[in-house]
Amino acid sequence: MDVNVINPILEAFATILPQIGFQKVEKKSVSLMGSMLVNTGLMINIGVMGPLKGAIVIGMDIDSAKMFASKMMMGMAVTELDSLAQSAIAEMGNMVCANACMAYSQSGINGLDISPPTLVLGKDGQVRLSVPKIIAVSFSVDNIGVDVYVGLYS
């Protein structure tokens, strides 16, 4: 997988997050992995179909997810990941991936579509995506750690 394929997703991440209340989106590291991931707490799975196929998974630990949801809900205290907090986090995943589809389209890759997000909560769980390689990008978003895993093939 060409590493540049992830650029529209990174762009989308950096575009959408400031729109939903975050100030500082920093890319920390990029690495190439096989098909397996480990769930550090919560994962948002979004299926992708079109000229590129696979999944985009956004992962974070539970405390980060609570802080993340709290920020999205204008600082409201989030002590547990209830359905409102889950909905907020899922919607963030949906917005980033929908925006990424537009960014792909602008770079000439038309016709990508995404599925609704599914949240999977289970620390230390294993995840296998049906793709040969995954590119993992770690972000710090207002000092909250968020990992974006891109498993796409053409």
Added chain:
Amino acid sequence: MQNMSAIRVMLVDDSPFSRTMLAQVLQERGCEIVGEAESIESLVKTYTECKPDIVTMDLVMPGADGFECSKALLVQDPGAKIIIVSSMMDDDTEAEARRVGVVGYVQKPADIDNLMQVINNALSPDELFQTLVTLGSDIFKESLAQNITRMTKEPVEFTDKDLSKQVKSRGITVVIGIIGRYPGTMILDFSLETANTMTERLLRRPARNQEEATTMAAEFANVVSGMATSMLNKKEKALKLRVAPPSVFFGAPTEIASPNIKMRGFTASSKFGDIDLSIGFKKGSVLWM
């Protein structure tokens, strides 16, 4: 379906010949042509006066093109239902059409059956969605039952599953995204023991490791969702459903949630063990066709 009154159509095209041709075929199908415009200058005024149900829009026009005209109309009425009817149709123009927010795109010379289907879908999108929701769970159930029975040679019994609380995984969860006119998600969930039994039946030997069992789980879910979406597409061509590659979650106590989408769930009891399937669709695809 539409109510019995005629569908009121406004035509936007700089060519009088094209307008006449299109008007003729639409009238033959019972549509009423309530307005015509040949450029952006008369567009909004005509639209406001004739209040059509549908606007057909040419793309290549002198001055403002069909996209600019569509944007101008959508500013005036965000609910305007615009269908691009143009001889020009490629990936770029389709992508631009989606960005602008038109409801359909038909290539000229317009096949009238296709155009009428796009018009009807644009006017009754809720009905198509309702059909999918009603048919969807039964068809996914049928696909699951067929695929289990093929291996066990025994019928499968179903019970409804309560999804009002967060769902705990039995051990292996396969999530499959569904893409199409209405995107959705299918989740298949069963225990590792069930996966091992199914793998043994398929390979005629025990699974060598967890990887074999989880790979089988992904493949099984892929077949169930693929068969179900094909059956749905046969019943309703406009759905254009396709399945994304599966993601498999296992190896730790796990809970699954599908926020912002109404899911229906059921449990299939088979001699392999219980298999949970949940399925849901939502409105609002990134694409529209």
